[in-house]
Amino acid sequence: MTIFKVAAVLLTGFFVGLTLEGIARKIIARVQRRYGPPWYQNFIDVFKALSKHGFSHGWIFDFGVLMALGGVIATLSFVPLGNLVAFPGLDNVFVVLYLFAVGALGMAMGMVGSGNPNASIGVARALTQMLGYEVPYLVSLAAIIFYYKTSSISNLMNLQADSWNLFKMPIGAAVAFISLMGMLGKKPFDTPIAPAEIASGPMVELSSKYMGLLMLMHTFSIFVEISLFVDIFLGGGSYLVFLLKFTVVWIIATLISAVLPRFRIEQVVKFYWRVPLGLAFLQAFFVLIGWVF
Amino acid sequence: MMNSMNDLLEELKKLFGNFEVQEIDEREVKIDVESDKVVGILTTLKSKGYSHLSLLTCVDWINENKFELIYILYSWQNGCKFIVATWIERKNPKFVTVMNLWPVARFYEREIHEFFGVEFEGNDDMKPLILELWDDIPPLRKDFDPLEYSKKKFPGRQYDKDVIQEALIFRGDKNG
Amino acid sequence: MSQLLLILFIGSFLVYLLTRMNWIIGVLANIGLAIYSFYRLFTFKVGTSESIFSLIVNQNGTLVYSELSKFFGIISLIVAISVYFFLINWLEKQKNRAVFNFFLALITASTLGVFFSGDLLTLYIFWEIMLLFSVLLVQMGKEDSKKAALNYLTISLIGSYMYLYAVFMLWNRYGTLVIKDIVQKISVETSIFKWAVLILIAAAGIAKSGIFPLHTWLRTTQGSSPDAFSAILAGQLEKLGAYMLVLTVAVFPSLKMFPVLYGGIPVFNYVLIVLGMISILIGTLMAIKQNDMKMLIAYSTVSNSGYILIGLATMDKIGFAGGLFHAFNHAIASVMIFLSFAAVIYRTKTSKIDEMGGLIWKMPLTFITYLVGIISLAGIPPMSGFISKWMIFVVLVKKGMFLTAAAAFIGSVGSFLYVFRPLAGVFLGQLKSKHKDVKEVPIFMLIPMLVLVVITVFFGVIPGPVLNMITAVEKELNIQPLEHTMTVIKSSVGQWNTLTVFTMFAVGFIIAFILYMVFPKAKRIPLTNQYTAGEFLYNYDLYHYSTRFYAFFERLYEKHPSVEKLYEMFGKFFKDIGEFLNRWFYSASPSAYLLWFSIVLLAIFWVRW
Amino acid sequence: MSYERTIWEKIADNLRSRSMWMLHYCTGCGAVELPPSMTSRFDMERLGMGPMATPRQADIFLITGYLSVKTLRRVIYTYEQMPDPKYVVGFGSCTINGGIYYDSYATINRVDYYIPVDLYIAGCMPRPEAIFEAFTELMRMIRKGEAIGWKKYKENYEWYKQNQLKSLGEVYVHDEFHE
Amino acid sequence: MISLMIAIPLLFAFVSIVFKGLAKYALPFIVLLNILILLIASTPVVENIGGWKAPFGISLVLDDASYYVVLVVNLIFLLLSLIPQIIDKGYDTIILLLLTSTNGLVLTGDLFNSFVFIEITAAAAYILAYHRNNPYGAFKYLIIGGISGSFYLLGTIFSYVGAGSLNMAHISNNSFGQLTAAIAILFILGLGVEAKLFPLAGWVPDVYASGSSLTPTILGTAITFAIMYLTGRIFITVLHGTFLDVLYILGLLTVIVGEVAALRQDKLLRALAYSSIAQAGLVVAAISLNNIDSLTGAYFHSMNDLTAKFILFPIATVVIKGFEKDRLAGFAFSVASFSLIGFPLFAGFRSKLLIISSAFSAGNYILPAVLFFASIVEAAYLLKWNIKLWFEKSDTSNNIPWNLKTIVLVLSILLLIIGIYPDLYLDASRKIAQSILDTQGYINSVLGGI
Incomplete structure (x- = not known):
C-alpha cells in the first residue's frame, strides 16, 4: 500500500514540480515584458539533457550525483502532501530536514569530485548559505513544535484545523518564508549558482545526463521545501487544496525573485543571522509566554 | 605654437645643433633628429616636463630603404606634445633602448622587434608579444604580402560558379 | 575486576619487553591483551564490587562494575583494539616504539581502572596514571609537541587537582570515599557545599573532554601528537571526560540536590548547559578556520563534547540517552577520521589541507572511511551520528530551551561546513603532482577502518543493541528509561524508524541508478580535462581550491577574542x-x-x- | 543527407530542437546582436534557447564574426569540451570566406575547414530577425536530422585535425602567459 | 653514652687534619660507629654532661623524636661517605665537623648549646658553599647566616632572662607572659634563614646551584631535616605554639614564591634549588598546623623530599645532556621527580595526601589549595626537564660513577616501596610528631621530676 503512496508522491513531485518551474519561467518572462517559453519547456530541457552523451570524472562524480538524487527522493517520500501521507507516524520534522542534508552532501561531494575549483567555491558558498538560512528556520520550527508538543508533520497539519499557523504565528511564518527563499536558491540567494561569477558554481562540470539528474534533484528539492512550508504554516488540507496553496506560495516566491539582484555571500549569512534569527527568537519568546493569536 | 615650446626648441637647438622642425598644430610639434642625438633630446625633454612617453612606433619607408622610429612625448603640465622622429637603416635595423628612461618602452620595443624586426641593445626581452607561433618575416614590413600568406596558411573556399551571373538571375534581369 | 586490572598492568610490562625484541610481536601482544579484556568485560556480572589494595592507611579502594562502566569500557576497548590493529603497519615509522607501545597498554589499563573504580580516590589514582603516561606519549609527536604536552599536562592537572580537592572535602565531611555512600548523604548538605563539590568534580570532566573554559590544549595536542595516539586521545580519553560528567550529573543525583530552574532542569545542570553551548559555538567557529586537518577535528571534538554535555545535563530520558549515544558515536566517528588522517599522513607526510588534493584517486578506501566518519560526526541520517543528535534536538525543543536549541542547530549545520573542508581540500579536487605515486595504505591499516565503517552503518540502521545498553544505564541511575524497539525511537514529541529511513534512502538510490543506467553512457575523461574558460593550463596543482576554504565566512568573525592567547x-x-x-x-x-x-x-x- | 535514426533518436532530436542551449562565448563583433535577441523584443527563450555558462551544458556554439588565429585555438579547445550532439552556427561572411579580412595574416578565411559548421547566416553581422530565421532553420534541420556536423567531426577527425595543425602549427600553445 | 656520638666525629675531624687524604675513607666507619651507639641506646635517655643536674648543666636528650632524626641524618652521611669521588681533598674534615654539629644540634636539650651547634653547622656550610669556587654565593650566605645566628643568640638570652636557665625543658616548664612573644619573633628570624623561609632564603639558589654536587646534597637533605626538627622542637615543645600562625603564613608564602620562581628557571640545578625552598616552606606550614596528623605528614613529606633530593641533585650536577646512555640514572631521576610532584604510586603522593587530609580535618582550606597550585607548577617544570633529558637527542653525557648509580637506584626503589607500603617512613615520622607534641613527657624525662 505504501508503495503506491510513495509512487504517487514522487510522480506528483515530478509532474507538478516541472510544470510549476515552467510556469515560473513564464512569469519571470512576463515580468520582463518577454513572451517566455511554453509551460512544458522544463520537461523538454530535462529529457534533452538526459539524452546527450556527456563526460564523467570518475566514480565519485557519478556516486555523488546518485546519492544526491537518492537522498532527495528519500526526503520527498517522507513529506506528507496534504492528506496523502506515505509514512503516517514517521514523518518527523528533523528527520526530513537532515535527510535533505544527505542530498546536499551528495551533490557537494560529487561536484567537488569533478576537480574544478569553480565547483569547490560554489559548494563552499552553498554550505555557508545553508548555515545562514537553516538556523532561523529550525528555531522557528522549534517554536511551533514546542507550542503543539508534536514534531510529526502530519499531526502539525491536522492541529491547524481552526486557523493556520500563518495567522497564529505570523512572525514565525515570515521567518520561515525568508529561509524558504534561501532554500530554494532563487534569485536573491542564488550566490552558489552565480553563472556570471563562478560559471554556474557546482554545475560547471555537469555535462549531459548528470545535468538532467541534477535538474530533477533541484525540482524535487524545491517541491520538498515548499510542501514543508505549506504543511506546517498553511494547514495543507486535501490533496488538491494542498496543490493550490503550493502554487500560490511558489508564484509569490517567483515574483519576489524575479525583481531582486543577487546577494553577496557574506551579506547572506550576516542578513540571515541578524533579521530572521532575531525574529525567530522573538517568536519563540512569544510562544513561551503564550501570545499566540 | 606655444611660446614655452618655442624657447624649449631654441634650447634644444643650442644643445644639439640644428634639426628640422615641423609645427603640426598649436600644441604639437614634430622634430627630425639624427639617430645619435635622439637619446640626449629625449632625456632633456623628459627633464623639462615631457614625462609621458605616450607612443614609440616605427614606419617602414621601403623605397628610401629606411625605418623611421617615432617617439611621442606628452607633458601633463602644459598639455603639449613633442614628436621626435629619427631614421635608421632598413637592412639590419639596430637602435639603443630607452627602457631606463621609461620602463614602458620595453613592451613597445618588443612589439617593434616582433612586427618590424628592429633590434634594441639593452633590452634583452625580445620574445614574441602578440603573435603566436609566427613563422614568416615580421608582418608589418611593406615587403610582406598578407594576401599571399593568408592564401598559403588559411585556404579559402573554391568558387567555381559565376557569382555575378547568379546575382543577376536572382534579381530577375536575366531569365534562368 | 582487580584481577583483570592486574593482568593488564603486568601485561603492559610484558608488551614493553616484547616490543623491545620485535615490535610486531609487541603490537600483537597488545591486541591480544585488549581483546582479552574486551571478552572479560562481557563475562563480568554487573553490580559486583571488589576491593583493591589499600592505598590510604585505613581505607582500601573498591571497584564496582556497573552498567555505566560496562558501556564506557566497551567504547574505549573498541577504540583501543581498532587503533592497535592500525599500529601493525604504522608503528615502524615511529621512533622508540617499545616505550610507545608500553604507554599505550598502560593508558588502556588505567582507563579501564577509572571506569571500574568505585570510590573517588581509586578513580583519582587511575586518572593520574592515565594522565602521566598520555603526556609522555603526546610529546613523542612532531617538534612542537613538547610544548603542547606541557600545555595539556597543566590544564589536565588543574582539572584533576580540583577534583582531588572535592574528594578531600567529601572525605573530611563523611569519612568514607565510596561513591554509593556519599551519594545517599550528599543531598542533605548546605547548597554552597553541594555547589562547590560538584563544580570541582565537574572540572576534571571539563578539562578532559575539552569543554569551554579548559579547551585550549586540544588544538595543539591533537595537532602535534603522533597520529595513532591522537585517535586514542579523541576516542578513549575524551570519553573519560564524558564519564566524569556523567558522574557529576547523574551519579550524584543533581535532580534531588538542586532546585529546578527551567524546564525540569536543575540549576547546576543549567550552568553546565551554558558551558556546553559556548563550547559548541567555539568548536564550530574555530574548526571552520583551521588549515591543519587534525586541529580541525580537535575543535570538532570540543563542539561534540559540548553536545554530550548538553545531552547529559538535561537529565531527561531522551536527552540523557542522546548524550550517552553521542559519546559512543563521537568516539567511533572521531577514531575513524583520525585513522584515515593517520593513513593520509603516513603516505603524504603532511597534515596541512592546502598541501594535498585529489587523494581519492589514490586512496579510495581511506576516502570511504573518512566519508562515513564525517557523515556520522556531522549527524546525517543514514549514519548513527544523526540518531544521537536527533535525541538532543528533540529534548531541547520539548523543554523549550530555544537558545540552546539555536546553538545546537548552529553546531550541527556548522559541522557540515568544517567536516567538508578536509573532504574537498584533501580527498577531492586536483591531485597534486608530488602525490602522483601515493599508494593505498597497507592492508592492516585498512581492516580497522573498514570494521569501524561497518559498525557505524550497522548501528545507524539498527541502533537497538546500543540503545538497550543505554536504557540499562538509565535504569541503574534511576532515570526514566527511553522507550525504543530495535529500530524505532519513540519520544513524547515524535518518533521515527531508522530502518524505513534507510530503506527509503536505498529505494531513492536505486531509482537514481536506474535513471543513470537507462540513458546513454558517459565517456570517462581524465581529471585534467576541465572547463578552464578557454585557457590552456599545464600546472594543475594550482587549479585546486583548498586554501582558506571559507574565506568569506571567516572574514565575518576575524577579530574574535582568542581564549588561547x-x-x-x-x-x-x-x-x-x-x-x-x-x-x-x-x-x-x-x-x-x-x-x-x-x-x-x-x-x-x-x-x- | 540525413542518416538513418532509431525512433529514440528521432524523439531525442525533436526534444533537442526545442531546447537548444547556447554557449555564452562571443568570439567576434556579432556578439552585440545576441542581447537584443534575448531581451523582450525578440525573446530567444520562447524557442527554448538560453545562454549557458559552460561548454559542458551547451548545445549550440555561435561563431559570431571574424575568427583570429588565437581565438580559433580557444574555439577548437572549447568545441571539443562540449557534449556530443553539438551544433555550430556561423554568423556573418567572415566565417564563410574571411569577409573583409580575407587578406589579413591574422584571421582565418573559412571556419568549416577547421570545425564542422551546420548553418551559416549571411550578412556582415545579421540582425536579430536573420538570427531567428537561422535558429528556426536549425531547429528544422535538427528535427530532420540534417544537422550532423558533430558526427562529421567524429568521423573524419583526422582530416580536421590535420587542417588545424597546418594552419595553426599546434592547437595547445605553451608560453609565458599560460602556466 | 650518647655524648660519644658528638665526641667521636669531632675527634676524627681533628685527626683528619693531620692525615690529609685518608679521612675520606675513614668516614664510613665513623658514621657506622655512631649508628651502632644509637642502636644500643634505648630511648628516653638523658645524659647530663659534667654531672651537673638538669636545669643547671647541659643535658643531651635522646627521646623518640631525636632518635629517629639523628638516625636519618647519620644514614644520609653514611650514603654520602659511600661516594668518595664527590668529596674533594680538604673537605672531609668539613664533613666530619658538619656531622658533629648536626648530631649535637639534634641531641642537645640546652638552648645555648643548640646555638653553638647551629653556628658550627653554619660555619661548615659557608665553607661547603665555597666548594666549586662560588665566592659571591658563600659571602652572601655568610652575611645572612651570621645575622640570623645573632638573632638566635638574642632569643636564647631572652629566654635565659625569663626562665632563669638555659635548659629547654625548664624554659618550657614555666611561662613568662609578654616575653614569649619577643622570644618567638627572634627564634623565627634566627631559624628562618636556615629553614629557607620566604624573604630570608635569598642565599639558597646561589649556594645550591653552584655546580658542585656535594653542597646541595648535604645542605639540602641532612641539614634541612635537622633544622625542621629543631623548629618543631623549639616552637611546639619549648614555646607551646606561640606565633605558629606567623610561621604558617611565611611557609605558605615560601611555597608560592618558590614554585613561581622555579617555573622561570632555564637551568636544572637552580630549578631544583627553588623546589627545595618550596618543599621546606610546605613542611614549615604543615608543622605550624600543630596537630598530630599534620606534624606526621610534615616529617613524612620532609623525609620523602630529602630522599628525592638526594637522587636529583647528584644526577643533575653530573648528567647535563641526557639519559640516552645510562637509562638507570634516567629511571631514578624520573622516579624521584614523579614522587616530588606527587603522582600516585610514588612516595610523595602519600605524604601530600596526609598533609591535605590533616589540613582539611583542621578546617584549613587554604593550605590544600596552595599545595595543589604548587604541585601543578612543579609538575610543569619537572616534566619539562624530564622530557628534555629523556627524549631530546643528546650526543655526549658523561657517565655517572658506579657507586653513585647504585645508591641512586636503591633510593628510587625505596621511594617506590614507600609509595605502596609507607609504614617504614610513616611510623618514624609518627613517633617524631608524638614526642614533639607531648611537652609534659619531655619535661619529666629531662628534669626527672625535681
Whole structure:
C-alpha cells in the first residue's frame, strides 16, 4: 500500500514540480515584458539533457550525483502532501530536514569530485548559505513544535484545523518564508549558482545526463521545501487544496525573485543571522509566554 | 605654437645643433633628429616636463630603404606634445633602448622587434608579444604580402560558379 | 575486576619487553591483551564490587562494575583494539616504539581502572596514571609537541587537582570515599557545599573532554601528537571526560540536590548547559578556520563534547540517552577520521589541507572511511551520528530551551561546513603532482577502518543493541528509561524508524541508478580535462581550491577574542613574576637580604605587638 | 543527407530542437546582436534557447564574426569540451570566406575547414530577425536530422585535425602567459 | 653514652687534619660507629654532661623524636661517605665537623648549646658553599647566616632572662607572659634563614646551584631535616605554639614564591634549588598546623623530599645532556621527580595526601589549595626537564660513577616501596610528631621530676 503512496508522491513531485518551474519561467518572462517559453519547456530541457552523451570524472562524480538524487527522493517520500501521507507516524520534522542534508552532501561531494575549483567555491558558498538560512528556520520550527508538543508533520497539519499557523504565528511564518527563499536558491540567494561569477558554481562540470539528474534533484528539492512550508504554516488540507496553496506560495516566491539582484555571500549569512534569527527568537519568546493569536 | 615650446626648441637647438622642425598644430610639434642625438633630446625633454612617453612606433619607408622610429612625448603640465622622429637603416635595423628612461618602452620595443624586426641593445626581452607561433618575416614590413600568406596558411573556399551571373538571375534581369 | 586490572598492568610490562625484541610481536601482544579484556568485560556480572589494595592507611579502594562502566569500557576497548590493529603497519615509522607501545597498554589499563573504580580516590589514582603516561606519549609527536604536552599536562592537572580537592572535602565531611555512600548523604548538605563539590568534580570532566573554559590544549595536542595516539586521545580519553560528567550529573543525583530552574532542569545542570553551548559555538567557529586537518577535528571534538554535555545535563530520558549515544558515536566517528588522517599522513607526510588534493584517486578506501566518519560526526541520517543528535534536538525543543536549541542547530549545520573542508581540500579536487605515486595504505591499516565503517552503518540502521545498553544505564541511575524497539525511537514529541529511513534512502538510490543506467553512457575523461574558460593550463596543482576554504565566512568573525592567547598571557604573567622574584629576592646583594630581614622583623612586630 | 535514426533518436532530436542551449562565448563583433535577441523584443527563450555558462551544458556554439588565429585555438579547445550532439552556427561572411579580412595574416578565411559548421547566416553581422530565421532553420534541420556536423567531426577527425595543425602549427600553445 | 656520638666525629675531624687524604675513607666507619651507639641506646635517655643536674648543666636528650632524626641524618652521611669521588681533598674534615654539629644540634636539650651547634653547622656550610669556587654565593650566605645566628643568640638570652636557665625543658616548664612573644619573633628570624623561609632564603639558589654536587646534597637533605626538627622542637615543645600562625603564613608564602620562581628557571640545578625552598616552606606550614596528623605528614613529606633530593641533585650536577646512555640514572631521576610532584604510586603522593587530609580535618582550606597550585607548577617544570633529558637527542653525557648509580637506584626503589607500603617512613615520622607534641613527657624525662 505504501508503495503506491510513495509512487504517487514522487510522480506528483515530478509532474507538478516541472510544470510549476515552467510556469515560473513564464512569469519571470512576463515580468520582463518577454513572451517566455511554453509551460512544458522544463520537461523538454530535462529529457534533452538526459539524452546527450556527456563526460564523467570518475566514480565519485557519478556516486555523488546518485546519492544526491537518492537522498532527495528519500526526503520527498517522507513529506506528507496534504492528506496523502506515505509514512503516517514517521514523518518527523528533523528527520526530513537532515535527510535533505544527505542530498546536499551528495551533490557537494560529487561536484567537488569533478576537480574544478569553480565547483569547490560554489559548494563552499552553498554550505555557508545553508548555515545562514537553516538556523532561523529550525528555531522557528522549534517554536511551533514546542507550542503543539508534536514534531510529526502530519499531526502539525491536522492541529491547524481552526486557523493556520500563518495567522497564529505570523512572525514565525515570515521567518520561515525568508529561509524558504534561501532554500530554494532563487534569485536573491542564488550566490552558489552565480553563472556570471563562478560559471554556474557546482554545475560547471555537469555535462549531459548528470545535468538532467541534477535538474530533477533541484525540482524535487524545491517541491520538498515548499510542501514543508505549506504543511506546517498553511494547514495543507486535501490533496488538491494542498496543490493550490503550493502554487500560490511558489508564484509569490517567483515574483519576489524575479525583481531582486543577487546577494553577496557574506551579506547572506550576516542578513540571515541578524533579521530572521532575531525574529525567530522573538517568536519563540512569544510562544513561551503564550501570545499566540 | 606655444611660446614655452618655442624657447624649449631654441634650447634644444643650442644643445644639439640644428634639426628640422615641423609645427603640426598649436600644441604639437614634430622634430627630425639624427639617430645619435635622439637619446640626449629625449632625456632633456623628459627633464623639462615631457614625462609621458605616450607612443614609440616605427614606419617602414621601403623605397628610401629606411625605418623611421617615432617617439611621442606628452607633458601633463602644459598639455603639449613633442614628436621626435629619427631614421635608421632598413637592412639590419639596430637602435639603443630607452627602457631606463621609461620602463614602458620595453613592451613597445618588443612589439617593434616582433612586427618590424628592429633590434634594441639593452633590452634583452625580445620574445614574441602578440603573435603566436609566427613563422614568416615580421608582418608589418611593406615587403610582406598578407594576401599571399593568408592564401598559403588559411585556404579559402573554391568558387567555381559565376557569382555575378547568379546575382543577376536572382534579381530577375536575366531569365534562368 | 582487580584481577583483570592486574593482568593488564603486568601485561603492559610484558608488551614493553616484547616490543623491545620485535615490535610486531609487541603490537600483537597488545591486541591480544585488549581483546582479552574486551571478552572479560562481557563475562563480568554487573553490580559486583571488589576491593583493591589499600592505598590510604585505613581505607582500601573498591571497584564496582556497573552498567555505566560496562558501556564506557566497551567504547574505549573498541577504540583501543581498532587503533592497535592500525599500529601493525604504522608503528615502524615511529621512533622508540617499545616505550610507545608500553604507554599505550598502560593508558588502556588505567582507563579501564577509572571506569571500574568505585570510590573517588581509586578513580583519582587511575586518572593520574592515565594522565602521566598520555603526556609522555603526546610529546613523542612532531617538534612542537613538547610544548603542547606541557600545555595539556597543566590544564589536565588543574582539572584533576580540583577534583582531588572535592574528594578531600567529601572525605573530611563523611569519612568514607565510596561513591554509593556519599551519594545517599550528599543531598542533605548546605547548597554552597553541594555547589562547590560538584563544580570541582565537574572540572576534571571539563578539562578532559575539552569543554569551554579548559579547551585550549586540544588544538595543539591533537595537532602535534603522533597520529595513532591522537585517535586514542579523541576516542578513549575524551570519553573519560564524558564519564566524569556523567558522574557529576547523574551519579550524584543533581535532580534531588538542586532546585529546578527551567524546564525540569536543575540549576547546576543549567550552568553546565551554558558551558556546553559556548563550547559548541567555539568548536564550530574555530574548526571552520583551521588549515591543519587534525586541529580541525580537535575543535570538532570540543563542539561534540559540548553536545554530550548538553545531552547529559538535561537529565531527561531522551536527552540523557542522546548524550550517552553521542559519546559512543563521537568516539567511533572521531577514531575513524583520525585513522584515515593517520593513513593520509603516513603516505603524504603532511597534515596541512592546502598541501594535498585529489587523494581519492589514490586512496579510495581511506576516502570511504573518512566519508562515513564525517557523515556520522556531522549527524546525517543514514549514519548513527544523526540518531544521537536527533535525541538532543528533540529534548531541547520539548523543554523549550530555544537558545540552546539555536546553538545546537548552529553546531550541527556548522559541522557540515568544517567536516567538508578536509573532504574537498584533501580527498577531492586536483591531485597534486608530488602525490602522483601515493599508494593505498597497507592492508592492516585498512581492516580497522573498514570494521569501524561497518559498525557505524550497522548501528545507524539498527541502533537497538546500543540503545538497550543505554536504557540499562538509565535504569541503574534511576532515570526514566527511553522507550525504543530495535529500530524505532519513540519520544513524547515524535518518533521515527531508522530502518524505513534507510530503506527509503536505498529505494531513492536505486531509482537514481536506474535513471543513470537507462540513458546513454558517459565517456570517462581524465581529471585534467576541465572547463578552464578557454585557457590552456599545464600546472594543475594550482587549479585546486583548498586554501582558506571559507574565506568569506571567516572574514565575518576575524577579530574574535582568542581564549588561547588569554591563557598564554597568564603563563607569561607567572613567568614575569618569577623573573621579578628571582631578581629582587634571590640573586640580589647581601644588603638587599638585610633589607628584607628587617622588613620581616618590622612586619611581625607591627602585626603581633 | 540525413542518416538513418532509431525512433529514440528521432524523439531525442525533436526534444533537442526545442531546447537548444547556447554557449555564452562571443568570439567576434556579432556578439552585440545576441542581447537584443534575448531581451523582450525578440525573446530567444520562447524557442527554448538560453545562454549557458559552460561548454559542458551547451548545445549550440555561435561563431559570431571574424575568427583570429588565437581565438580559433580557444574555439577548437572549447568545441571539443562540449557534449556530443553539438551544433555550430556561423554568423556573418567572415566565417564563410574571411569577409573583409580575407587578406589579413591574422584571421582565418573559412571556419568549416577547421570545425564542422551546420548553418551559416549571411550578412556582415545579421540582425536579430536573420538570427531567428537561422535558429528556426536549425531547429528544422535538427528535427530532420540534417544537422550532423558533430558526427562529421567524429568521423573524419583526422582530416580536421590535420587542417588545424597546418594552419595553426599546434592547437595547445605553451608560453609565458599560460602556466 | 650518647655524648660519644658528638665526641667521636669531632675527634676524627681533628685527626683528619693531620692525615690529609685518608679521612675520606675513614668516614664510613665513623658514621657506622655512631649508628651502632644509637642502636644500643634505648630511648628516653638523658645524659647530663659534667654531672651537673638538669636545669643547671647541659643535658643531651635522646627521646623518640631525636632518635629517629639523628638516625636519618647519620644514614644520609653514611650514603654520602659511600661516594668518595664527590668529596674533594680538604673537605672531609668539613664533613666530619658538619656531622658533629648536626648530631649535637639534634641531641642537645640546652638552648645555648643548640646555638653553638647551629653556628658550627653554619660555619661548615659557608665553607661547603665555597666548594666549586662560588665566592659571591658563600659571602652572601655568610652575611645572612651570621645575622640570623645573632638573632638566635638574642632569643636564647631572652629566654635565659625569663626562665632563669638555659635548659629547654625548664624554659618550657614555666611561662613568662609578654616575653614569649619577643622570644618567638627572634627564634623565627634566627631559624628562618636556615629553614629557607620566604624573604630570608635569598642565599639558597646561589649556594645550591653552584655546580658542585656535594653542597646541595648535604645542605639540602641532612641539614634541612635537622633544622625542621629543631623548629618543631623549639616552637611546639619549648614555646607551646606561640606565633605558629606567623610561621604558617611565611611557609605558605615560601611555597608560592618558590614554585613561581622555579617555573622561570632555564637551568636544572637552580630549578631544583627553588623546589627545595618550596618543599621546606610546605613542611614549615604543615608543622605550624600543630596537630598530630599534620606534624606526621610534615616529617613524612620532609623525609620523602630529602630522599628525592638526594637522587636529583647528584644526577643533575653530573648528567647535563641526557639519559640516552645510562637509562638507570634516567629511571631514578624520573622516579624521584614523579614522587616530588606527587603522582600516585610514588612516595610523595602519600605524604601530600596526609598533609591535605590533616589540613582539611583542621578546617584549613587554604593550605590544600596552595599545595595543589604548587604541585601543578612543579609538575610543569619537572616534566619539562624530564622530557628534555629523556627524549631530546643528546650526543655526549658523561657517565655517572658506579657507586653513585647504585645508591641512586636503591633510593628510587625505596621511594617506590614507600609509595605502596609507607609504614617504614610513616611510623618514624609518627613517633617524631608524638614526642614533639607531648611537652609534659619531655619535661619529666629531662628534669626527672625535681
